[in-house]
Amino acid sequence: MNFHNLRTSDLFDDAPYMREFSANVLAATETALALDRTCFYPQGGGQPGDTGQIVAADRVLKVTNTYRDRDNPALIWHDCEPGPDGLLRGESVQGVIDWERRYGHMRMHTCLHLLCSLIDAPVTGCSIAADKGRLDFDLPEMTLDKDEISRRLNELIEVDHPVRRVRATENLEQVMRLTRTKLVEAPVRDGKINLVQIADVDLQPCGGTHVASSREIGRVVCAKIEKKSRHNRRVSVRFT
Incomplete structure (x- = not known):
């Protein structure tokens, strides 16, 4: 799939104290999930990527890392366990970061x-x-x-x-x-x-x-x- 035209809105820029948010699925691979917006910080500048949870209608995914797409920095990926296979584009989810x-x-x-x-x-x-x-x-x-x-x-x-x-x-x-x-x-x-x-x-x-x-x-x-x-x-x- 071509991810070059996809974009994630950075909620953490204007709201670094935000702990939970709602979003829609943009794309999914076997191991990672991209959302239309996120308050999970993607690793960079010496700061690690955020961890936490993404809650879908039928499952809870553990987010183990967050990072920008190598070819499209406007897109942010969330590594998930188990993998997000089966989540469809446009599906609503809730994100919860590991605040501490x-x-x-x-x-x-x-x-x-x-x-x-x-x-x-x-x-x-x-x-x-x-x-x-x-x-x-x-x-x-x-x-x-x-x-x-x-x-x-x-x-x-x-x-x-x-x-x-x-x-x-x-x-x-x-x-x-x-x-x-x-x-x-x-x-x-x-x-x-x-x-x-x-x-x-x-x-x-x-x-x-x-x-x-x-x-x-x-x-x-x-x-x-x-x-x-x-x-x-x-x-x-x-x-x-």
Whole structure:
């Protein structure tokens, strides 16, 4: 089947706190289901794809991963167990995300933006989990201190900075230069770039989901700083 003309509406962009939604089936394979809209976040930018359930009239499907179609990024797939074979296009379903896992991702993703604001170096890698995360920085010298990073991160969190999404529709090339991650391009969708702004602390192009206030992150600790290569320092943080 040709999936190039299909499109999933991204509910998580405007409603990251949405936990349940209704949708219609767009397409199904032996293992995955595409819907006309979803609040399941598709893996990308270091943030894992959401998990949860899709409830149809005659069955409940466990969603084990969510991702964008490789050839058509406008289409989002949900890996399902058991497979969605037999679900017809246009059939109504209900989606329920694993909220505790997603909320952990939102808190940690926002925390990593704050970490990025503290270290003046390009980011070469990122990984986010529900209880921890890490950023890799292009730093030739070991100039980082765990205790200092922990202290400064928690100070930023406690200030209760507002976090908001900004959509850039003009000067996109200039906006893309704000991207700190060297190997990842800014997320461009429908001629606009989504940015995440944390008060006057940080402004970054980002397509992930985030909390509305830095205080929602909770207390964190810089657990480890590693030298991964001559120009690579890995900074790992976790919730306390």
